[in-house]
Amino acid sequence: RKEVEQDPGPFNVPEGATVAFNCTYSNSASQSFFWYRQDCRKEPKLLMSVYSSGNEDGRFTAQLNRASQYISLLIRDSKLSDSATYLCVVNHLTGNQFYFGTGTSLTVIP
Amino acid sequence: DVKVTQSSRYLVKRTGEKVFLECVQDMDHENMFWYRQDPGLGLRLIYFSYDVKMKEKGDIPEGYSVSREKKERFSLILESASTNQTSMYLCASILDRAGEQFFGPGTRLTVL
Numbered sequence: 695r696k697e698v699e700q701d702p703g704p705f706n707v708p709e710g711a712t713v714a715f716n717c718t719y720s721n722s723a724s725q726s727f728f729w730y731r732q733d734c735r736k737e738p739k740l741l742m743s744v745y746s747s748g749n750e751d752g753r754f755t756a757q758l759n760r761a762s763q764y765i766s767l768l769i770r771d772s773k774l775s776d777s778a779t780y781l782c783v784v785n786h787l788t789g790n791q792f793y794f795g796t797g798t799s800l801t802v803i804p
Numbered sequence: 805d806v807k808v809t810q811s812s813r814y815l816v817k818r819t820g821e822k823v824f825l826e827c828v829q830d831m832d833h834e835n836m837f838w839y840r841q842d843p844g845l846g847l848r849l850i851y852f853s854y855d856v857k858m859k860e861k862g863d864i865p866e867g868y869s870v871s872r873e874k875k876e877r878f879s880l881i882l883e884s885a886s887t888n889q890t891s892m893y894l895c896a897s898i899l900d901r902a903g904e905q906f907f908g909p910g911t912r913l914t915v916l
Contacts (some may be wrong), residue, residue, distance in 0.1 A: 717857065737909055781846070
C-alpha cells in the first residue's frame with residue numbers, strides 16, 4: 695500500500711470556483727503534513743503546512759483528519775494562476791523520510 | 805534569499821557512463837535529500853543525509869550512491885548509468901523535519 699495517495703485528476707474548474715483535494719496516508723504514526731505546489735517544469739514549493747486544528751492562508755484552507763487519516767486542501771475563488779500540480783507530503787517523526795503523493799493536477803479555465 | 809542549486813538543468817549521458825549530480829545549499833541545513841520524479845510515480849527518495857559524511861538509503865537506492873563531504877554539498881552518483889535512470893532529479897534541503905523542504909531547480913537526465 696502506498697504511503698500517500700492522491701486523486702491525480704485532472705481537475706478543470708472555471709475561474710471563481712471552489713475546488714477541494716483530498717489525500718490519504720497509510721501510517722498512523724505520521725506527524726507532519728504539508729501541501730506543496732509544483733508548476734510545470736519547475737521544482738515543488740511549499741504552499742502550506744497542515745496543522746491539527748486546521749489552518750487558512752487567504753483563499754487556501756488545509757485540514758487534517760487523523761481519525762480517517764486524510765488531509766484536505768480547499769481553494770476558494772480559483773484564479774488562473776492557481777493552475778498547477780498540488781502535492782501532498784507526509785513525514786513520520788520516527789524517521790527522516792518524507793513521503794510524497796503523486797500530485798493532483800488543477801487547471802483553472804477562464 | 806534561500807537557495808538550492810544543482811549543477812546542470814539538462815544532461816545527456818550514454819549507458820554505462822558514470823554520472824555526477826551536484827547539489828549545493830546556502831542555508832546551513834543539516835538535512836539534504838535526493839529524489840527522482842517520474843510521471844505517475846511522483847517523487848521517490850533515493851538517499852538522504854542528516855549530517856556531513858552521514859547517509860541513509862531511501863526507497864530506491866539501487867544503482868546510486870551519494871557523497872556528503874561538506875555540509876553545503878550533497879552529490880548523487882550514478883555508478884553506471886542505465887536507460888531506466890532517465891528521469892528528473894531533484895535535490896532538497898531542510899532545517900528540521902517539521903519545516904519546509906527547499907528544492908533545487910532539478911536536473912533532467914537522459915540516458916541513451
